[in-house]
Amino acid sequence: MKLSLRGVATEARLLLIGIPLLLWTMLPIYHLFLFAISPKDSAFAGNLWPDHPTLRNFAVVFGEQHYYLSHFWRQLFNSLVIALAVGAITLLVAAAAAFAISRLKVKGGRTVMNLALFTYFIPAAFLAVPMYRTMGIYGLLNSQWALIWAMVTIAAPYAIWVLKQASDKLPYELDEAAVIDGASPLQLFRLVYVPLIMPSLVAVGTYAILLAWNEYLYAFLLLSKDTDVTLAVGLGNFLAADDSPWELLMATGLIYALPPAAIYYAFKRYMVAGLTAGAVKG
Amino acid sequence: MVFLVFVLYPVAYGFWLARDPQTYVRLFDDPIFPRSVVNTLAFLIVGINLKMMVALALSGFLVQTRAWIRWLSLLFILPWAVPSIPTILSFRFMLNPEWGIINSVIFKLTGDDGPNWLNDPTLALSLAVMVHIWKSLPFWTLILIAGRLAIPGEIYEAAAVDGAAKWQSFRYITWPSMQTLYLTCTIISMIWTLGDFNSVYLLTGGGPADLTHVLATLGIRYLRLDAVDLSMAAIVCALPLVLPLVFFMMKRLSK
Numbered sequence: 169m170k171l172s173l174r175g176v177a178t179e180a181r182l183l184l185i186g187i188p189l190l191l192w193t194m195l196p197i198y199h200l201f202l203f204a205i206s207p208k209d210s211a212f213a214g215n216l217w218p219d220h221p222t223l224r225n226f227a228v229v230f231g232e233q234h235y236y237l238s239h240f241w242r243q244l245f246n247s248l249v250i251a252l253a254v255g256a257i258t259l260l261v262a263a264a265a266a267f268a269i270s271r272l273k274v275k276g277g278r279t280v281m282n283l284a285l286f287t288y289f290i291p292a293a294f295l296a297v298p299m300y301r302t303m304g305i306y307g308l309l310n311s312q313w314a315l316i317w318a319m320v321t322i323a324a325p326y327a328i329w330v331l332k333q334a335s336d337k338l339p340y341e342l343d344e345a346a347v348i349d350g351a352s353p354l355q356l357f358r359l360v361y362v363p364l365i366m367p368s369l370v371a372v373g374t375y376a377i378l379l380a381w382n383e384y385l386y387a388f389l390l391l392s393k394d395t396d397v398t399l400a401v402g403l404g405n406f407l408a409a410d411d412s413p414w415e416l417l418m419a420t421g422l423i424y425a426l427p428p429a430a431i432y433y434a435f436k437r438y439m440v441a442g443l444t445a446g447a448v449k450g
Numbered sequence: 451m452v453f454l455v456f457v458l459y460p461v462a463y464g465f466w467l468a469r470d471p472q473t474y475v476r477l478f479d480d481p482i483f484p485r486s487v488v489n490t491l492a493f494l495i496v497g498i499n500l501k502m503m504v505a506l507a508l509s510g511f512l513v514q515t516r517a518w519i520r521w522l523s524l525l526f527i528l529p530w531a532v533p534s535i536p537t538i539l540s541f542r543f544m545l546n547p548e549w550g551i552i553n554s555v556i557f558k559l560t561g562d563d564g565p566n567w568l569n570d571p572t573l574a575l576s577l578a579v580m581v582h583i584w585k586s587l588p589f590w591t592l593i594l595i596a597g598r599l600a601i602p603g604e605i606y607e608a609a610a611v612d613g614a615a616k617w618q619s620f621r622y623i624t625w626p627s628m629q630t631l632y633l634t635c636t637i638i639s640m641i642w643t644l645g646d647f648n649s650v651y652l653l654t655g656g657g658p659a660d661l662t663h664v665l666a667t668l669g670i671r672y673l674r675l676d677a678v679d680l681s682m683a684a685i686v687c688a689l690p691l692v693l694p695l696v697f698f699m700m701k702r703l704s705k
Contacts, residue, residue, distance in 0.1 A: 182511070182514065182516070182519070185508075185511050186511075186518070186519065186522055189508070189511075189522065189526065190522060190525065192584070193525060193526050193528060193529060193584075193588075194525065194528070195544075196529075196537045196540040196541050196544065196584070197528055197529075197532065197537060197540070199540050199543070199544055199551060200536055200537065200540040203540075203543070282700060285699075285700045285703055286696060286700060289638075289641050289695075289696040289699055289700070290641075290645075290692065290696060291641060291642060291644055291645015291646075291666065291692070292645060293645040293646070293647040293666040293667075293669070293670075294644075294645055294666065294669070294685045294688060294692070296647075296669070296670065297669050297670070297673055297678065297681045297682060297685060298682065300673065301678060329703070381533065382533040382534065382535075384534070384535050384647075384648060384652070385647050385648070385651075385670070389670075389673075400533070400535050403535050403536065403539065404535060404652070406539070407539070407652075407655070414543055417539065418536070418539075418540065418543075420536075421535065421536025421537075421539060421540070422536065424533060424535070424536055425532045425533055425536045425537070428531065428532065428533055429528065429531045429532050432527070432531035433524075433531070436527075
């Protein structure tokens with residue numbers, strides 16, 4: 169094997185970028201992990217690895233043995249239900265809208281599309297205050313439906329856009345053939361359209377679920393009861409006091425962060441393809 | 451229908467709440483407001499340019515086909531794949547002046563106490579920008595990698611045969627083909643950065659003394675103070691910045 173000096177130099181230069189990049193990326197995440205497995209008193213020692221790594225923090229979290237955690241399971245369940253509901257409703261709304269706009273060519277489709285794009289680009293933080301007031305008027309405040317509908321509204325525009333792009337690519341002959349065979353629009357939707365855009369549906373559904381699971385601002389605005397809020401808000405509540413138990417917060421945070429990360433890596437192919445296809449085109 | 455009930459009506463209602471010119475006078479009288487505007491602009495200008503330039507450079511690094519770079523790029527996505535609350539709180543604790551890991555390391559190395567990171571407005575805002583970059587860098591790098599991969603490799607080979615140096619092939623091949631994408635990304639990222647609530651709110655909470663608010667968090671601050679009209683007015687003030695960008699993007703995407 170010949171080791172060229174040049175090759176070593178290139179490799180060294182690449183490592184010189186790679187190592188700082190790795191540190192920069194992993195530092196907060198490692199810090200999170202470190203706290204989660206440190207016993208209470210040694211967590212502040214500033215060591216790179218705790219002297220006595222422990223899973224006790226997780227036991228405390230799972231046993232809801234701290235004031236901040238008294239509704240842990242309930243909040244985890246809330247997060248899950250709300251995320252799944254948002255995913256399902258978004259898929260339903262977006263698939264129907266994209267089908268109507270792209271395949272049935274309903275009138276006003278372009279307007280709806282433009283409105284959707286408009287909503288997609290307005291930052292959600294700016295819509296939060298009017299949304300909060302409107303939910304109050306609808307009488308939905310402090311009901312989990314408020315959060316579900318708000319998140320559907322935020323997730324749907326992008327979903328519609330991605331699905332419309334995907335369905336524009338399907339050949340029209342398919343629809344025509346199905347219509348000649350006597351398919352109603354509903355059958356066309358169910359039997360032809362949905363199976364064909366399945367990959368995009370997976371991407372969009374995952375996107376909506378993650379969006380809802382990760383949301384903090386809307387969750388803490390629209391919900392207030394400790395048994396109603398999502399785990400995200402539960403985590404935020406740790407900030408209420410300076411002497412919060414960090415190691416418990418970090419353990420909870422780790423539990424909270426794992427599902428989305430796992431989902432992301434499992435569906436990575438779909439997610440990246442969907443996202444980049446949209447962006448690169450523009 | 452969903453849009454009508456949950457978008458149009460809230461937006462219209464929001465404008466209606468902010469209809470009184472008197473509200474704007476009160477808003478401008480609040481010293482926090484001009485400060486927030488300046489913060490927002492600084493956040494935007496520094497944050498976006500830094501982020502996009504680093505993303506452009508990193509996309510060149512991560513497209514390399516070495517095995518260890520592939521593994522690194524998988525890890526590199528983590529900040530974006532993980533929810534922001536735990537990681538931002540992790541940052542916040544790292545920066546705690548008394549117990550945070552950063553100041554303990556500084557103390558170990560130099561024997562001096564580190565700075566009180568989040569208690570200095572400028573420092574705190576810079577750190578919020580840093581957290582924002584940490585969180586959103588992977589996403590934009592990913593997009594720019596896709597852009598780079600779309601450039602046919604033969605062009606680079608031909609250029610290499612012609613004796614082009616590395617920076618020349620960047621200057622004359624990569625950059626011209628990525629220009630549009632880079633601009634699009636910058637604009638989208640500008641809109642989203644304007645709405646970045648979490649990086650500021652969870653790291654500094656707007657403090658110290660409400661000096662690190664940006665427009666996205668200011669609205670919530672007024673809401674907390676039970677001044678919904680002020681809150682809406684603050685958001686309306688962000689619109690001249692947001693709307694042109696939004697319309698520009700819509701034109702691009704609805705083609």
